[in-house]
Amino acid sequence: MEYTESMNDLADALQQPVDFNFDLPDPEDEAISESEFLTQVDIAWQVCDRFDLQTDIWRGRILRAVRDREKIGGDGRGTGFLHWLKEREISKSQGYNWIQLANSADTLLAEGKLEEKCIKNFSKRAFIETAKAVPEVQHMVTEAAQKGDKITRREVKQLTEEWTAMTSDLLPQPVKEKAADNSLPPRYIAPLVREMEKLPEVHQVVIQKEIAANPDLDTIKSATTEARNLAKYLKASAQVQALTQQDVDIETALLEAQRVGCLNTAADLVNQASQLEQIIGKLYMTWKRVGNLADRLYVDTGASTPQLRGLLECIEPLGSQLMTIQIGSPNERTVRLQIQEEEN
Incomplete structure (x- = not known):
């Protein structure tokens, strides 16, 4: 009975929701400077963002309870849970995003890294970034939140980049030293590490030698682009049937292309083939x-539908x-394509 009454009290409270009454600046008021205008609307936005975060965490907990209940008494396929989502016009992806957010919150709370009351100090995106961060960054962020600091995604991102630049085993010592004295900004180094993590060791070694020999900003940017393209093309090569049918070592081939200075051409060829x-x-x-x-x-169709027959x-x-089409303007070129089917 007590449980029912408490839930009824909560339902009654929802009849009188929190009153948001922001004093937003007048966009037509030229007396307000641009910086002051943006500051005022940003403060209002952050309030909404933090309120939205706590709401979404509870949405996730509710959905998780419904899903887990379905696992116990449902048909084993989750149809009851999906029906629950559909009735409330919630997509499956959105539902599971909320559950993931609730899981992240409960993990931080259970491990004692964060107190429930401190969640309000995070923006929604900052909290999500914190949940995905390595334990060391989580500790620094949650410690600041416990002190009452307002945490935005920018602070979490900056701490993550600094930690990556200082600790990644993929970075040679000269780069780490420049990251430590901030002569190489961590925001440029972190993307390089993320792209290098996707590469086989043989390609990582080549890039490590390049940035160790020239630990400057231009080399870091160039290496990041190179690593990103290389990872993308290596992934594409696995999908090219023409390569899988032959005994071609695509990693070594691209390494050779890298050595003779035609990596972009060879990699683009693989991507276009895919x-x-x-x-x-x-x-x-x-x-x-x-x-x-x-x-x-x-x-x-028949004689009664002459236009449809014409179509x-x-x-x-x-x-x-055998298909024939005209491409270009006007009819610049004729292209004929022939399709032949063969049973394997």
């Missing part, structure tokens, strides 16, 4: 669909094995 194969696959499925629809329409006659060739 895209071309995907386009061919999509073209085949679309071609089959056009052919099937044309056959169906042919059966359903069919124009489009039907695109479903044939």
Whole structure:
């Protein structure tokens, strides 16, 4: 009975929600400077952001309870939980994002890193970034929050970048030393580390030698771009059938390209090949669909539908094995494509 009454009290309280009554500056008031105007609206935004954070954490806890209840008494496929979400017009991804946020909050609270009352000191994005950070950064951030400091995403991001620049094993000592005296800003080093983490060791070593020999900002930026492209192209190469069908060591091949100075060309070739194969696959499925629809329409039309038959006659060739199209303007070039199906 006591539990029911407390929930009823909570429901009654919701009939009189928190009264937000911000004194927002008049956007047409030219007497207010631009900096003052932005400061005032930013303060109001932060209040909403922090209120939204605490609300979303509780949403996540509620959804987690509904999901876990479904695991015990449901059909094992989560249909009851998904139906609950659908009734409230909540997408599956949004629901699980809230659950993840609640899990992060409860983890920080359970480990004693944070007190419940201090959550209000975080902006929503800052809290999410803190939950994803390494334990050392979490400790520094939550310690500041316990003292009453207002935590924004900018502070969390800055601390994370500084920690990465000072501690990552992927960075050679000359780079770490420059990060320590801030002659190399951590905000440029952290993205390099993130991209290098995606690479095989053989490529990491090459980049490490480059930045150790020239530990300056231009080299760091260039190495970051190189690592990002390399990771992207290595991922693409795994999807290229033309490469998987042959005994090609793509990592060594790209390393050779890096050595002779044509990495971007070789990597772009792999990326374009991956895209071309995907386009061919999509073209085949679309071609089959056009052919099937044309056959169906042919059966359903006749002399009573001359315009529909005319439409069919124009489009039907695109479903044939030999297709001809004009590209460019006006009709600059004729392209013919032939599709031949073979059973493996």
